[in-house]
Amino acid sequence: MKTSIATVSISGDLPEKLEAIAAAGFDGVEIFENDFLAYDQSPREVAKRVADLGLTITLFQPFRDFEGLPEPQRGQAFERAERKFDLMGELGTDLILICSNVSPLALGGIDRAAADLRALGERAAKRGLRVGYEALAWGRHVNDHRDAWEIVRRADHANVGLILDSFHTLSRGIDPDSIRAIPGDKIFIVQLADAPRIDMDLLYWSRHFRNMPGEGDLPVTDFMRAVAATGYNGPVSLEIFNDQFRSGSPRAIAADGHRSLVYLMDQVRQAEPGIALDVPVLPPRVAVQGVAFVEFAADEDEASALSGHLRQLGFRLTGRHRRKAVERFSTGDINIVVNTEREGMAHAAYLTHGTSAYALGLLVEDAAATVARAQAMGAPLFSQRVGPDQLSIPAIRGIGGGVIYFLDEKSPLGRVWDIEFETVEDPLAGMDAGLKSIDHVAQTMNYEEMLTWILFYRSIFVAEKSPMVDVVDPAGLIRSQVIENEEGSLRLTLNGAESHRTLAGRFIAETFGSSIQHLAFASNDILATAAALAANGMQTLEISPNYYQDLQARLALPQKTVDALKRANVLYDRDANGEFFQLYSTNIGEGFFFEVVQRSAGYRGYGAVNAPFRIAAQKRERPSAAMPRK
Numbered sequence: 233m234k235t236s237i238a239t240v241s242i243s244g245d246l247p248e249k250l251e252a253i254a255a256a257g258f259d260g261v262e263i264f265e266n267d268f269l270a271y272d273q274s275p276r277e278v279a280k281r282v283a284d285l286g287l288t289i290t291l292f293q294p295f296r297d298f299e300g301l302p303e304p305q306r307g308q309a310f311e312r313a314e315r316k317f318d319l320m321g322e323l324g325t326d327l328i329l330i331c332s333n334v335s336p337l338a339l340g341g342i343d344r345a346a347a348d349l350r351a352l353g354e355r356a357a358k359r360g361l362r363v364g365y366e367a368l369a370w371g372r373h374v375n376d377h378r379d380a381w382e383i384v385r386r387a388d389h390a391n392v393g394l395i396l397d398s399f400h401t402l403s404r405g406i407d408p409d410s411i412r413a414i415p416g417d418k419i420f421i422v423q424l425a426d427a428p429r430i431d432m433d434l435l436y437w438s439r440h441f442r443n444m445p446g447e448g449d450l451p452v453t454d455f456m457r458a459v460a461a462t463g464y465n466g467p468v469s470l471e472i473f474n475d476q477f478r479s480g481s482p483r484a485i486a487a488d489g490h491r492s493l494v495y496l497m498d499q500v501r502q503a504e505p506g507i508a509l510d511v512p513v514l515p516p517r518v519a520v521q522g523v524a525f526v527e528f529a530a531d532e533d534e535a536s537a538l539s540g541h542l543r544q545l546g547f548r549l550t551g552r553h554r555r556k557a558v559e560r561f562s563t564g565d566i567n568i569v570v571n572t573e574r575e576g577m578a579h580a581a582y583l584t585h586g587t588s589a590y591a592l593g594l595l596v597e598d599a600a601a602t603v604a605r606a607q608a609m610g611a612p613l614f615s616q617r618v619g620p621d622q623l624s625i626p627a628i629r630g631i632g633g634g635v636i637y638f639l640d641e642k643s644p645l646g647r648v649w650d651i652e653f654e655t656v657e658d659p660l661a662g663m664d665a666g667l668k669s670i671d672h673v674a675q676t677m678n679y680e681e682m683l684t685w686i687l688f689y690r691s692i693f694v695a696e697k698s699p700m701v702d703v704v705d706p707a708g709l710i711r712s713q714v715i716e717n718e719e720g721s722l723r724l725t726l727n728g729a730e731s732h733r734t735l736a737g738r739f740i741a742e743t744f745g746s747s748i749q750h751l752a753f754a755s756n757d758i759l760a761t762a763a764a765l766a767a768n769g770m771q772t773l774e775i776s777p778n779y780y781q782d783l784q785a786r787l788a789l790p791q792k793t794v795d796a797l798k799r800a801n802v803l804y805d806r807d808a809n810g811e812f813f814q815l816y817s818t819n820i821g822e823g824f825f826f827e828v829v830q831r832s833a834g835y836r837g838y839g840a841v842n843a844p845f846r847i848a849a850q851k852r853e854r855p856s857a858a859m860p861r862k
């Protein structure tokens with residue numbers, strides 16, 4: 233199946249757009265009229281550029297306010313169409329998109345519209361061109377693909393067909409299965425877009441908030457399954473009006489777009505095994521069994537400070553790398569690796585970001601197959617020189633240029649700790665604090681990057697995204713969205729900062745890019761953990777007494793419970809299914825911190841209601857001197 237994207241979907245001038253579209257691997261491009269009008273070269277120049285880049289023009293669009301007009305506007309519309317047909321001849325494309333009339337002059341009437349389209353089809357046929365009719369969700373008389381199809385059916389002309397656009401159908405809640413009854417050869421092109429569910433005016437929603445399939449909340453896969461069922465076999469074309477994309481990097485947005493189509497068609501192929509689809513068979517999405525380790529890059533001084541923090545949290549030094557300046561700290565099922573090598577990726581990460589958690593190790597069923605899936609989704613692979621006593625650990629590049637390693641139990645990777653590390657005793661170990669596992673990993677990024685990473689994770693791993701929540705920092709809003717699997721063995725919270733004055737925004741600025749900002753460990757008994765942390769000399773983040781007064785008023789907790797939470801600086805939340813407790817470390821270095829949580833099985837959240845109070849407390853605090861700025 234051929235892929236295509238409308239020029240309106242990305243930023244830049246026409247040549248920049250075309251280059252980015254070609255570089256991302258698309259087969260075709262829809263020329264959006266304004267992108268052409270704003271460009272100062274001839275249509276033949278454009279045609280040549282497109283061809284030189286190995287692209288074809290799948291569609292010229294939009295042609296507005298055509299059908300159902302009274303005279304003299306009707307005659308003028310036909311004249312206007314002839315001029316655009318001239319242009320299409322020079323551009324070298326045979327398909328034009330007519331979007332349903334929005335003019336107050338439009339008279340309505342299915343037969344009148346069909347007659348106009350038939351007449352236009354007759355004129356197009358003389359030039360070997362085709363006319364596609366699309367229902368805009370806000371069209372004056374036609375705003376539903378079922379009506380558009382009826383018009384095309386009655387036009388009954390070989391050169392007149394239907395154009396479907398997932399946004400117009402799904403935004404109005406029209407059942408996409410109504411597409412299944414349309415003959416595939418009468419669908420001239422299919423445009424795809426997703427969007428976040430926001431209750432607003434359709435036109436405004438469409439022109440500003442569309443995003444790539446898989447990035448939003450609309451059932452685009454169901455839509456495309458219905459299209460596939462018709463036997464449609466033309467291009468799948470992205471048409472994304474999005475304010476953020478208009479100011480983003482053309483190459484990055486185009487690459488996201490291509491990934492979204494590969495991912496979408498892979499899901500359609502799997503969901504509709506009975507339909508012969510011309511799409512490659514890819515390795516399936518990967519189930520993540522857990523976070524096997526988190527790796528920090530640091531220099532010796534900061535590594536020693538970090539080790540101190542880890543020991544206060546009840547970690548013990550359990551291993552030393554046989555060949556490299558790398559230490560392993562463990563408690564419960566958690567492994568933290570501290571890398572102070574002076575070469576390789578960890579060192580590069582240290583030089584760019586300062587001390588940071590630059591790598592994540594995920595436990596999967598089959599590490600090699602995981603990398604194959606990631607590669608099929610266009611993720612960059614990562615490898616570095618492997619020395620003696622070292623395994624070549626399959627890996628890809630992740631957020632902020634960080635690394636995601638994959639371990640499995642079926643290969644020697646499962647014995648990485650035995651093979652690469654010698655076991656050591658830790659004379660400096662403190663008291664075990666009962667931390668069991670990694671509850672979640674929080675990654676901070678610029679807001680504009682969030683959709684990219686949501687699509688990245690969802691297309692590679694079996695994981696879903698939760699609705700976006702707003703977290704209030706006194707200096708601005710943070711948007712937070714969770715990528716998680718059913719079992720809770722993969723929980724990533726993505727935090728998008730819009731302002732550099734927020735805690736998250738400052739973290740990005742001071743560490744020069746997106747990365748892991750906090751790690752949350754799970755305890756079965758947070759008050760016992762808090763007592764052990766105190767015994768180990770750990771300072772927890774001091775929460776305002778006002779918070780505890782409100783907690784009592786709002787949730788009617790027993791006074792004794794509130795007092796205990798307050799003494800331990802533990803924050804509390806509950807939902808219909810369970811309870812959640814959380815406490816925080818003070819700031820470490822440039823805004824990194826640890827969290828400890830206790831969740832009862834049914835609770836699915838992350839304590840978002842408490843985030844503003846945690847952030848305010850962190851802002852009251854002076855940055856710790858333990859890991860000074862470089």
Ligand SMILES: O=C(O)c1ccc(O)c(O)c1
Pocket residue numbers: 293294329331366368397423438439471
């Ligand atoms: O917003 C619009 O006007 C518009 C134009 C052309 C399209 O294909 C479309 O989906 C929307």
Ligand SMILES: [Mg+2]
Pocket residue numbers: 366397423471
């Ligand atoms: Mg459209």
